[in-house]
Amino acid sequence: MIATVSRKAHFNAAHRLFRADWDFEKNQEVFGKCNNPNFHGHNYELIVHVTGPISKETGFVIDMKILKDLIKLEIEEAFDHKNLNLDVPEFKDLNPTAENISVVIFNKLRPKIESNLELKITLFETPRNSVTYSGQ
Ligand code: NI
Secondary structure (H helix, E strand, C coil): CCCEEEEEEEEEEEECCHHHHHHCCHHHHHHHHHHHHCEEEEEEEEEEEEEEEECCCCCCCCCCCHHHHHHHHHHHHHHCCCCCCHHHHCCCCCCCCCHHHHHHEEEEEEEHHCCCCCCEEEECCCCEEEEEECCC
C-alpha cells in the first residue's frame, strides 16, 4: 500500500525579482512590481508531500515528527524573516521566483529523506499562486 502524507509549513520572506544584466526598464517590463528595488514580502505557504509504502511495522510512510523537524531546521530557520536575495546564499545568483524557491527547497530536503520515498513540494507565494516541483 502506497500513500502520500503532507506537512504544511509557513515562512515570511522578502525578495526582489530582477536581473543585474538588464536595465531598470527591461526589469520593470518583465518583473513589474516584483522589481521594486526596496524589496517586498510574501507570506509563503509550503506543503511537503512524501509518497511511499506504508510501513507494516509502524503504519507510517514517514514519521511526521521527523518531517516536521526537518522542515523547521532546513527551511523555516533558513528562510523565515529573511531577505531571500541578501540573506540566503542559494539566491546570491539565482532569481528568487516561486519556481526557483521551490527547487531550492526540494534540493535541501531531498538528501534528508530516504531515497525510496518520493518527494514533491508545493509552494504558495500568494493564496492564488503556487508552484509544484518534484525534482524533474
Ligand atoms: Ni514577489
